Amino acid sequence: MGLIWWQSYMAIFALCAFKTTCLDTFIAAVYEHAVIIHPEHLRPFSQEEALNLMNKNMDILEQAIISAAKQGAHIIVTPEYGISGFISNRLKIYPFLEDVPHPMVNWTPCTDHNRFGNTPVQGRLSCMARNNSIYVVANMVDRKTCDPTVSKCPSNGYYQYNTNVVYDSEGKLVARYYKEDQFDTPFETELVTFDTTFGKFGILTGFDILFHDPAVTLVEKLKVDTIVLPVAWMNNLPYLYPTAFHAAWAMGMRVNLLVANIHNTVSQMTGSGIYAPDSPKVYYMDMNSENGTLLLSQLDSHPKLSPPVNWSSYANSIEPFSTEQEEFKASILFDKFTFKELINDTGNYTVCQNTLCCYLSYKMSEKRTDEVYVLGAFDGLHIAEGEYYIQICTLLKCLTTMLETCGRPVENASTVFDMFSLSGTFDSQHVFPEMLLSGLQIAPGEFEVLNDGRIVNENGTSGPVLMVTLFGRQYEKNKPTNASIDLGSALLMRIITMVFVLYSSIW
Known part of the structure; x- marks a missing residue:
């Protein structure tokens, strides 16, 4: 624990000394995106069609990023599936894939776009961050080649990962996080952090927040100040309602939480927010609009924490x-x-x-x-x-x-x-x-x-x-299981929930 803390401290100290003084506060932004889904999304796509669709979504995300930067935001979080839309079939998702390298390669796609092959999505995200001097958190789908003769390798020769990427204010790739979900699961649960001049950040996706690893470990062992959380979260009443639960989690874990949700009223997905340990700073929930929304708020870089609660x-x-x-x-x-x-x-x-x-x-x-x-x-x-x-x-x-x-x-x-x-x-x-x-x-x-x-x-x-x-x-009682619900199960849960609502309405 002491070594981890010391390494983290030295990394932040070096970052602050190199760039500027460390900030006591920062402005966070989250964008709830009304994702564009192709009207024929159930059929296979060509790579050209996939890129055209992703560019349409990135056109919207870019305007949100520009607006956030103009309002002084240091970081912006965008939703899970915010670029590709909902595609749960691993064969159909293939045209949307790019190879996302490990951040240790020291890569700025905006200025070196051909270094790792054809990476138009990463190049564009990197330029959005660089051109607006803002950290950008986005969700995409990564591919990694493997040997099909190896038992765990899929038959098409690729692992496919639901992936969060983070680019710093100069466009450099500084973090990559693989969610455990419907495509392929990392061999080990990932604990991904990145250091900034305005605090230490941890990365989760979707329902990762419900599990000890990685969520609790990031906060309690790796001592992050802020969690970024792209989600495609359904409005599951009563106690998994997104704004209420996310506000509660930030308070219970005593950490900042930045949540960007998909805005899709058909699937009852809405609910984004910026939450601090003491109170929600700003949040959004609207089933009557079909538009995306940008939220901004100032947060403490290192939240001031009250004494822990003895819950019993x-x-x-x-x-x-x-x-x-x-x-x-x-x-x-x-x-x-x-x-x-x-x-x-x-x-x-x-x-x-x-x-x-x-x-x-x-x-x-x-x-x-x-x-x-x-x-x-x-x-x-x-x-x-x-x-x-x-x-x-x-x-x-x-x-x-x-x-x-x-x-x-x-x-x-x-x-x-x-x-x-x-x-x-x-x-x-x-x-x-x-x-x-x-x-x-x-x-x-x-x-x-x-x-x-x-x-x-x-x-x-x-x-x-x-x-x-x-x-x-009760984390200590958990059975070994994937940390996150897959999209197929999520959609099934949404159908079941909607049936409950319909059935309830007849009373």
Whole structure:
């Protein structure tokens, strides 16, 4: 650990000494891109057609990069699949591939475009960074030759990787990260960082953020200040809703997080943001527009961190609240929760499942007869987008007054809470606090996380509440599995979710 820290310190010191003084703050940008998808995307493409499509997307990304640079941004993050669009078939994706070398080769594609063969995408991205003096994070697809006679080598003789690339403000390739996904998986989970004069950055893609490696290791062992996260993230209510979950993750991991999502309302993909450990700085979620959006905000290069939270301290110190309310079971994203209905406008409730007990104290402004709220607990293996163990305590509005609808997607509510306090006997210290208000709005500054593990609101909510959740991850229980959902599974999950929404609407 000491050697890693020293090497990182010396690298940043040398970078600052060579370029300029280190910056205490920087301006970050993320671009939510309404990706252009070819109307005949299900058929194979020629290389010329593939490049034409990618150039159309890069035309849009370039304008966002120019705009961000003019507004003083030091770095911009663009989405997963933001250049190629969605192509899940490895044969059809082949015309979109380029060979992305290791950054150790010291290469600036903008000024040396023929060094590694035909690399028009990398050349253009490099020039966007160089011409605008800004770091550019983008997602593309890499290819690496291999011997087809070797057992792990695909039959076409290429490994194909979903890849993030980073170019510095001079256009030099400084980072390359392979996501584990539907094409080929790196032999070892990659831990990729890059140093700047405004902090140390780590790279993830999509659902990587849900797993210990690489996400937690980047923060806790490699000590990054900021995570960049290109995603194609679906709006999975309630607790995997992108803006709410990403804000919670930044707070729980005590790190800056830059998230750029695809904007595709047909697939219910939207939700980008710039998040700091203390609060979301700026975020965007809009299912009524078909346009992309550029977000900018100033961040601390090295976030000022509050003391770590002991997430089970309070819950382990009290006796269970005594209520005669009966428990019932219902599913959220295929997880079977244990629930109790909140039957009065004020109360204290306990719900337990396995080793997790959740404690809620609350007061509603009014107990409405047309809305039902519940306290729920889940402690077990989640299997909806990869397999991983979770512990969740949640205060949740049900879709209708029928208890069997609890856990189905809900977007609007009418009940305001004068106060709430939610906590749980979590086995892990990796817990992420979330809150959603009516209209799917996150609530910066409307709750406080106490050092003893309670998420509280003492002054009343500004709007009706959809959800308050403590999302805990039990990394030590993980089964060996790919760190990320593949696109095919993602689209299947989107279809299933949309069926849930359609089914729910008939109630």
